[in-house]
Amino acid sequence: MDEIRAMLQYAAGVASPIRLQMRSPSGDISVHEIVGSSCLIGRSDDCDISIPDDTVAFRHVYLQAIGNRLAVVPLPSAAGVQCVGADFTGWFGVDHRMQICGYTLQLLDTHWATDGDLPSPTAFRPRDEQRPEYGLLPTVDLELLNTSARGRKWPINRVITLLGRDEACRITVVDDRISRAHAAFLLLPTGLWVLDLLARVGIKVGGQDCRCALLADSVELQIGPYKLAARYPQVEAAVAAQAQQLQYGTEFLTKQNKVLLVETYQETLIVSPSPNAVAVLFQDVYVESSRVTDLMTRKYKNLVIDLDVVGTAISPHVVEALASLCRNTNGTAVLSGGHPDLHSSIKNSTLKRVWKHYPNRIEAITALASPKS
Structure with a gap:
């Protein structure tokens, strides 16, 4: 599983694999374990579960x-899908059976909740209400950046929104270059994610091909010939407020940080993600990291990311922000401290793989002060 899919699994709060048993029409049984938060089932060899x-x-x-x-989430097909069992409302549980063209799939684990009180992610309207099971979801619009319809916006008002050529998709694009079900948008507290549904031409985020990605504010998403961007009104308001406060100076503003705590030692800036860095909205991280970047690039040579106070878990948004700070430092960036469980959770991240780690901040600062650093 790649780094981005691991971040999505964490962002979706999925602690265990998806384990399914499939019985063929002839009675053959196979067991499938999908590590991650999503699973595609279909005829394609590239599906997580391929049905020949x-x-x-x-x-x-x-x-x-x-x-x-x-x-x-059924995708456009001639045969459809049937889920039978106790009061199926869109949530799949161990008491349900999924039937696809004579094949029967069932979950092997009992921890999946199926209560009918929570609307499914294709029915729930986060702009109209909030539910603790989904978390605090941001307001997001998807804006078209090119073609004659440039500037058109689609308000994202479902937790899962399909985009494709088929009229069953909430965002329908009548263009043969777009697959019937091309991509899925998943709205989480961390922001809007996009997932490629094995479309013919795939998707690009920030100019890079990808299977899934978090859509930060204004980052370009390309689907076939169409270019789009996620717009977060919260970010625009936060940036405006930040600009209004710049008269006080960045060093003063970093003292207001709640997630990225800042200290200094001579020519070294020390950034400590706080315990608040577990459940945090991306727009808050954006504002705080912008303050730190401005302060760092103007006044400090080196950077220490001290992981001692954050605890055992950290938001993917914060990991991404810390890596960005390391990339933008004027001199050398290093990591220090941190619980073993935290290091295990970020072991595949760029932050962990690229920058050197020291047991504590004293050793990190000492190493930065040595002539070899």
Whole structure:
């Protein structure tokens, strides 16, 4: 599993793999374990679960885990999908059976919740209400950046929104270059994520091909010939407030930080992500990291990321912000301290792989002060 998919799994609050048993029409049984928060089932060899049957669509069903719930999202197909069992409301549980063209799938674990009180992610409207099971979801608009319809916006008012050529998709693009179900947008407290549904031409985020990505404010998403960007009104308001406060100076403003705590030692800036860095909105991280970057590039040579106070978990947004700070330092950036469980959770991240780590901040600062650093 790549770094971004691991970040998505963390952002979705998924603690365990998706384990499914599949029975073929002839009675053959296979067991599938998907590490991550999503699962594609279909005829394609690239699906997480491939069903070699011509009556099955290329990609037939999309499963998305959110916390301890697993949503079933049927994709456009001739045969459809049936979920039978106790009061199926869109959440797949151990008491349900999913039937696809004679194949039957069932979950092997009992921890998946299926209570009908929570609307499914394709039905829930986060702009109209909030539910603790989904967390505090940001307001996001998807804006078209090119073509004659440039400037058109789609308000994201579902937790899962499909984009594709088929009219069953909430965002329908009538263009043969777009697959019937091309991409899925997943709204989480960390922001809007996009997932490629094995479309013919895939997706690009920031000019790079990817299977999934977090759409930061104004970063370009390309789907076929169409260019889009996520717009977060909260970020625009926060940036405006930040600009209004610049008269006080960046060093003063960093003292207001709640997530990225700042200290200094001679020519070294020390940034300590706080325990608040576990459940944090991306716009708050954006504002605080902008303050730190400005202060660092103007006044300090080296950077120490001290991981001692954050605890055992950290938001993907904060990890991304810390890596960005390391990249932008004028001199040398290093890491220090941190709980073993924290290091295990970020072991595949750029932050952990690229920059050197010291047991504590004293050793880190001493190393930076030596002529070899």
